[in-house]
Amino acid sequence: MDTLKAALRRRAIYRQTVQELNALSSRELTDLGIRRSEIRSIARDAAFGA
Structure with missing residues (x-):
């Protein structure tokens, strides 16, 4: 479950960065x-690392 939460957080960071x-x-x-x-x-780099 923690893995899913982490993935959702990273995806949210990606979407927010693109939007901004x-x-x-x-x-x-x-x-x-x-x-x-x-x-x-x-x-992608911001959310998932370079």
Whole structure:
């Protein structure tokens, strides 16, 4: 059961990260050095580790 809870938490972190980064303007992303095409990869790293 703990494994399932951990997986659900990681998935929630992934979804939240994608949502927050997608909400940023292109200018804001550029200021952060992030391209839109990198958002899912960045979220995956944040949630599941690099």
